[in-house]
Amino acid sequence: MAEMLIITGLETFYGKIQALRGVDLHINKGEIVTLIGANGAGKSTLLMSICGRVKARSGAIVLEGLDITKAQTHEIIQMGVSQSPEGRRIFPRMTVMENLQLGATTNQMAYFDEDVAKVFDLFPRLNERKNQRGGTLSGGEQQMLAIGRALMSRPKLLLMDEPSLGIAPILVRQIFKAIGRISKEEHVTIFLVEQNAFHALKLADRGYVMVNGAISMTGTGSELLARPEVRAAYLEGGAH
Amino acid sequence: MSVLKPKNLNAILKDSFIIGLITLVLAVPIVGLPTINATEGLKIEPRWSVVILMVLGVFLGRLLLNLWWHREPTLSSSIIIQNIPLLQSLQQLLKFILPIGLIFALILPTMPFASRYVMDVAILVITYIMLGWGLNIVVGLAGLLDLGYVAFYAIGAYSYALLANYFDWSFWICLPMAGVFAGISGILLGFPVLRLRGDYLAIVTLGFGEIIRVILLNWYEFTGGPDGISGIPRPSFFGLEFKRNSEGTFSGFFGLDYSSMHRIIFLYYLILALALLTNFVTLRLRKLPVGRAWEALREDEIACRSLGINPTNTKLTAFAIGATFGGLAGSFFATRQGFISPESFTFIESAVILAIVVLGGMGSQIGVVLASVVLIGGTELFRELEEYRMLAFGALMVGIMVWKPRGLLANREPTIRIKVEGSS
Numbered sequence: 001m002a003e004m005l006i007i008t009g010l011e012t013f014y015g016k017i018q019a020l021r022g023v024d025l026h027i028n029k030g031e032i033v034t035l036i037g038a039n040g041a042g043k044s045t046l047l048m049s050i051c052g053r054v055k056a057r058s059g060a061i062v063l064e065g066l067d068i069t070k071a072q073t074h075e076i077i078q079m080g081v082s083q084s085p086e087g088r089r090i091f092p093r094m095t096v097m098e099n100l101q102l103g104a105t106t107n108q109m110a111y112f113d114e115d116v117a118k119v120f121d122l123f124p125r126l127n128e129r130k131n132q133r134g135g136t137l138s139g140g141e142q143q144m145l146a147i148g149r150a151l152m153s154r155p156k157l158l159l160m161d162e163p164s165l166g167i168a169p170i171l172v173r174q175i176f177k178a179i180g181r182i183s184k185e186e187h188v189t190i191f192l193v194e195q196n197a198f199h200a201l202k203l204a205d206r207g208y209v210m211v212n213g214a215i216s217m218t219g220t221g222s223e224l225l226a227r228p229e230v231r232a233a234y235l236e237g238g239a240h
Numbered sequence: 241m242s243v244l245k246p247k248n249l250n251a252i253l254k255d256s257f258i259i260g261l262i263t264l265v266l267a268v269p270i271v272g273l274p275t276i277n278a279t280e281g282l283k284i285e286p287r288w289s290v291v292i293l294m295v296l297g298v299f300l301g302r303l304l305l306n307l308w309w310h311r312e313p314t315l316s317s318s319i320i321i322q323n324i325p326l327l328q329s330l331q332q333l334l335k336f337i338l339p340i341g342l343i344f345a346l347i348l349p350t351m352p353f354a355s356r357y358v359m360d361v362a363i364l365v366i367t368y369i370m371l372g373w374g375l376n377i378v379v380g381l382a383g384l385l386d387l388g389y390v391a392f393y394a395i396g397a398y399s400y401a402l403l404a405n406y407f408d409w410s411f412w413i414c415l416p417m418a419g420v421f422a423g424i425s426g427i428l429l430g431f432p433v434l435r436l437r438g439d440y441l442a443i444v445t446l447g448f449g450e451i452i453r454v455i456l457l458n459w460y461e462f463t464g465g466p467d468g469i470s471g472i473p474r475p476s477f478f479g480l481e482f483k484r485n486s487e488g489t490f491s492g493f494f495g496l497d498y499s500s501m502h503r504i505i506f507l508y509y510l511i512l513a514l515a516l517l518t519n520f521v522t523l524r525l526r527k528l529p530v531g532r533a534w535e536a537l538r539e540d541e542i543a544c545r546s547l548g549i550n551p552t553n554t555k556l557t558a559f560a561i562g563a564t565f566g567g568l569a570g571s572f573f574a575t576r577q578g579f580i581s582p583e584s585f586t587f588i589e590s591a592v593i594l595a596i597v598v599l600g601g602m603g604s605q606i607g608v609v610l611a612s613v614v615l616i617g618g619t620e621l622f623r624e625l626e627e628y629r630m631l632a633f634g635a636l637m638v639g640i641m642v643w644k645p646r647g648l649l650a651n652r653e654p655t656i657r658i659k660v661e662g663s664s
Binding site: 149 | 533
């Protein structure tokens, strides 16, 4: 299977503090890959490194054979990577439609109507709210909007940072269902960073576990779910 | 209206008393002991009555304010705030006001009350509307706080004055060139400040505004320094000048009796056209990707980057386009005044333009118009107050910020609105 993204020996620092200690990871085309780990393990830093928001000190990030380690954020996005960022970061004073328009910046809104229809099919709630300002949406709706906005650029690779953060359990289930549909229907490769390990591993083809800035375990979603150390650290008592 | 509890009343009295005391402490040296020229040198002549009046005035004023602030909340006021239909009807009202205002602006010179003075004030107000709209692109849409906008106004004015003086070029050739020069200087300012936001950006732009003024002041051989540039040519109407001669002049060509008002009315329509151009371009740009990117940048720069928007280009276009309109307004200013000097381009100008944008409601085009009319027109009305004019100006600003803290028109109008089935 062809690889979408290959990361080798990635090390990232914040000043003197080392956040990533040689991360090796690959994502095949069409897969859903999840990265789980505790707070402060370096999950978000890895995502930000892929997007070029923090620059890696050593190691390489290769997107479909192209080295993007040193590229600027907007260049990486224009190469077909899209992101639903942590904390959603929708534009609060702009309407749902305007947020979606901004998502289609990289393709100059060439397929706007078609793509909006797809997003509304995925999240009917957004259709009801399309003239509403982003800031007036509920947390779950904002997350839907962030995912929808990320899809508007027709990405090859969709990065998602904690889509279940601070969202009611019923909406979490809806959102994970939608992620499954995005993968199946749109053939988008998905890299999902999550604390909600149970949902993420159930959905994912493969998973990585990150501890202290390095990958400690890898395997298929069901393999990892069955591993006692994963259950003990991330699932016991926390499963829902 | 309200029943005050005694405990509350005590606190109010105490607060008012303290404020009165502070006034007393301040007023004694500042107001109470003026020096006057006497034959034997400076002499102090106390003015205790004025001090007492001031302290009493402040005490009573504070008391009344306190009573107002601590009044029992009445039912009606809370209903008005939540009454959204009222807000909608206000927006419908705006739809009517817009064309009426535009028509009024177009026919203003034909009105019977349109004296020389009224037209001068109208030209001044529209100049500030144009400057406000120009700065609105930078501050209101892109969210980049620019305290040195007057620099572009100055660059536009000096571009025209110098080109006309050195090369004898006509206003119509110099006008676009002044816009281009200002736009380029906008990009020059933009480059070093790309990484800055908020307070830091404000300080750098403030410095830029001062640098331009100081250069104009000190480059004596080129700009005339503090003497300024005089004898700036007036604009012509398609080559027809506004002069008393009968040959090749506006009045001669159209067979009219010469009147000095012709030029004023021409200038009025010129600035009106320039201002409407600014507004038209801004409204169009808002609906284009670059305009959307500006607004997105104002909302969240990191989200912008993660959507593939290049923040460098976005900021530079905002600076450049905003500056261009400042430059065009500057050229107009130069040709209207016939004389410019660095004194016309001090920081207070930047502050007034910024105040217009902020008080109007950041990003609101109509808000800028309202704020210009209130602030610029208002200060003209207050001219009879003489030395208390700036006091009235300040009070007006404080008043707007107290009652409309987010500006006169704080509602952002979406660039697209789509009908939702099943609801209105």
